[in-house]
Amino acid sequence: GDSVTQMEGPVTLSEEAFLTINCTYTATGYPSLFWYVQYPGEGLQLLLKATKADDKGSNKGFEATYRKETTSFHLEKGSVQVSDSAVYFCALISGGYQKVTFGTGTKLQVIP
């Protein structure tokens, strides 16, 4: 079945540091890939997505590129802020039922 593997957290960075959160996936066919963000006590918000190979999703300074050859969708940001502290989930949709397969989430803590 489909699966998503994310790097273990928590990740602790200083403000303005470069962020990378690794994500790899296993899926049949050609999935759509997503990053969601969850702030403390809240639901998940869609951060960005990519629907085909070599697509780059971007939003709020975050970027991720759909790499079919390495089955990866790593999340990056050039300069993190304290307000980026949250849990980040990598996810995919494949098949006809629109079910999302989530990774286990990576907690990011940014310190001033």
Add this chain to the structure above:
Amino acid sequence: SQTIHQWPATLVQPVGSPLSLECTVEGTSNPNLYWYRQAAGRGLQLLFYSVGIGQISSEVPQNLSASRPQDRQFILSSKKLLLSDSGFYLCAWSKLTGTSYEQYFGPGTRLTVT
């Protein structure tokens, strides 16, 4: 625009008591609807999904059930809660955007079973 509501926001229930969580979606018709549970410090587990009124698919056998009495209403229930039912319950709906589907989540319900 579409919005998704969940209530209550928080709930504390004793073991063995019943449960009813409600989710409604506005601004769309015939959405696919989903219930997820997120245990403390862990990822999301899909519990149920529905492609239409009265159509429910269960992903994980357990003492929870779901119903969809109206097009944009999705209810999660239990007759007798267990301690292990504690968690953060998220409702979601999906829509086709461009060539792919996206899921949008409600604000969640924090359930503590004591």
